Amino acid sequence: MKGFNIKFLPEKKSVSVESGTDLLTASIKSGIHIYNSCGGEGVCGRCKVIVKKGKYVTEHSGRISEKERKIGYVLACRTTPESDMEILVPEESRLGDIEVLTQEAKAKRLAGLYTPAEAIEEEHYKTETKVFKHGPLSTKLFLKLSPPSIDDNCGDVERLFREIRKDKNIPVMQMGLANIKRLPRLLRESNWKVTTTLGNRNGTTEVVLIEPGDTSDKNFGIALDIGTTTIVAYLVDLKSQKVLGAKASYNPQVDFGEDVISRIIYAQEGAGLEKLHHAVIDTVNTLIDSLAKEQKLTLDDITAIMCAGNTTMTHLLLKIEPTYIRKDPYIPAVNSMPVIRAAEAGIKVNPRGLLSCLPSIGSYVGGDIVSGVLASGIDNTKDLSLFIDLGTNGEVVLGNKEYFIACSTSAGPCFEGGGLASGIRAMKGAIQSVSVKKDKLAVETIGKAPAKGICGSGAIDGLSVFLQNKIIDRSGRIKDNRISKVKEEDGVKRIVLVEEKNSATGKDIIIDENDIKNIIHSKGAIYTGIEVLLKESGYKKSDLKHVFIAGGLGTALNIRSSINIGLLPDLPEKKFEFLGNTSIAGAKASLLSSEAMDKAYSIANKMTYLDLSTSSSFMNNYSAALFLPHTDIELFPSVKGL
């Protein structure tokens, strides 16, 4: 078969591909990361590249404007080479910076993604230690055994167990053959002074590790949040309960599709599952490695990992086939994953270290939500509360200490910056708030950096400001106005937030009518999910005592704006609380406390899944919600006068 050489600029990275290979696949092969949210279906229009040299065949796409077409823009996923080619990957199509290519550097770039690590740490540390008893996934115990004698002649293992049981009431204990084999010599060589690591494995206790001497001060764990878009890791001292470091990286699986469905589809193709698994494992290993190095620890010092992720992410992390998650009747391989050795999943920590995952409810409500509910604490109170995760799946959970009902609303990626013309994730340079100053639009970016794009919180704020200043009508159409600059391209009107001369990308940062439509669909899905959940369980919104909002849509969420556009129900602002990333907070709590983990299991057991696709009222309510703030303005009395 004929092959071509594709060179990606400006890195000048070359890769040879067979004829018929699209440029997106070629870019993945070369290690250049190009945005795409549809898994290479030609739908999302994110993988725009510029052809500099070479012949090719491409499909025309409405995602590329006439102006762009003339200067050689094509969609990478819809373009196949007919000769050797040179391709320029423009800034806006990139997942990472040009000069920064190491994972560590990427993690640094994404450090601004959430509240700084210390701030998160402080906040959650307080609440968790109050609530949960210290009892980490793995505990180190220094033991001084009495040497055997003719009167005290029990075996080495029994001697060890006896010593452990002096302190702890553990009737059943397990120990692997490898450890037993090592034990006789190790005990004698260390003069009967050893440190054992006890692991909590699904209710039983395992002697995970035996080390000579006293190493009980050196016991560390990792809390992981495997998000569809972002992976976050905390290094936690299991003894002092302190978070020593936090790092984030984007989930490189994004290369294979932005949402879980496209990744499940990808996993079914050839070595797809293998690739997806390695993508996430490599990132996790890099994060752990750099966290350990920063604290001058060895990987052997890390003995436990607690992971929160949605059901698909957990499957891919463990390399379990996710196919049946998306096929009727939507059954995952596992909801409550037993504790295994981290090494079995390919995670490099202490080879005998444990990996535990927070339990899922089903295919579309995963461990990240259980973790979030745990972190929000709504299971501690009789008050009826709502937990909303503004992610791609847009899960909503209603309940209190008695029960939970959860639904998943397929809100789409726009709260994470996906599916918007200038959308980016909440990173440095992302517009996170919009206002009108002196009759002109003004924006504020994360880190006050030059604007690179707009993230979820900025989009929500923007829409609210547009609506209040009559820049758009209630169906989201852009009107002629004096406050904003309105341009039109290919018949689609767009509001210019930052002009090209002031942006980091050299292009206008805009919100166009299609973006607004996407945001309206997303907010409509979330709102309707809330509405149907309340209705199906016989409550009114006024019955809600607390509403907790989670998600990585920015460092802050403007609650007022969210109500103005009809994303959140019209309730007093003091009832709302934005928690940021609750998935990692819950994972950390569960890593440090078996009580928290038990609670997570009891939350999972108490949670019912409401399938909105079978709810007769969903579609009707949904189309009523596709308006700003809503077709029924009576539902939003506080917005009425605006």
Add this chain to the structure above:
Amino acid sequence: MEKVIEKWQDKIGEVVLGATKAPSTSLGAGNGGTRSRTIKIGGETGIYFIKGEDACPNPPVVAMEVWDMEPQAWPETLKAEFGAALNNPVEWAKMCVEKFSADLICLRLASLHPDAKNASGQDAGKTLENVLKAVSVPLIVLGSGSTEKDNEAMVHCAEAARGENCLFGIATQDNYKTLTAACLSGGHSIISEAPIDINIAKQLNILICDMQFPADKIVIHHATGALGYGLEYTYSIMERTRLAGLSGDKMLAMPLINLVGGEVWRTKEAKTGDEVAKDWGAAKDRGALLETATALAYINAGADILVMYHPRAVGETRKVISDLCGR
């Protein structure tokens, strides 16, 4: 058994169509026009024709459709009713009012369409003026179905008929601004149309009202299906709209219109001649009967204006309305 009378929280808004010369009358919109009388629709206090619930304050009215060019696709049996008048909108309109007692004339400016005559907006405005001079009943004015051409023409027409308070159509969610602005400036009423979706219908009315357009000048069209061609969908969405309006939803408490003729006379049952469909009954009766049956169903669904084609169907429908409303 005790008869239960439903008491509704609200009533449907009244819309006045047409404007007379008289300065200010009890009909409010009276002044500034040249109509001999105005027509008031809506005002229902309950579900139509339930004794004790709805007093039927303003019985449904029948408009007859008049085109500004001969309708090519009409079957001969229908064309024959109007003869040579089909080529002359003025004569056609007169005939409908004088001979067939139409309550209103619905002028369809079909010639605007690029696939028809691609007539100009000025021409359309001229035709409208002529029809206004020829008949004294209130008018409904519809475009050709070509969004771009219609938008341009309606600006001319709204101006040409300034002060006459015509009912202009059709505003849709994707195209309402131009027409709304034109109607607002010319003092006309408007038809807002949503494709069998109660939410979009309401959203569109909100959007129109957000342009400072008065809610009591809006008439809702939910699309019309001929009997056997999806009538039940329209029927049920009309019922839901009416119930919502009666329950206090101001943005749905508007009169309803159905374009019956246009839908019925597209069906094969109405169009097929005797030579092909031998067992279907005589072609000369068939279409008119189908149109009558469709119109009567919509009256039950709550229609306030029926736009119709065949004089016989118009006559039958008017008779039933008169019987039902006891007038």
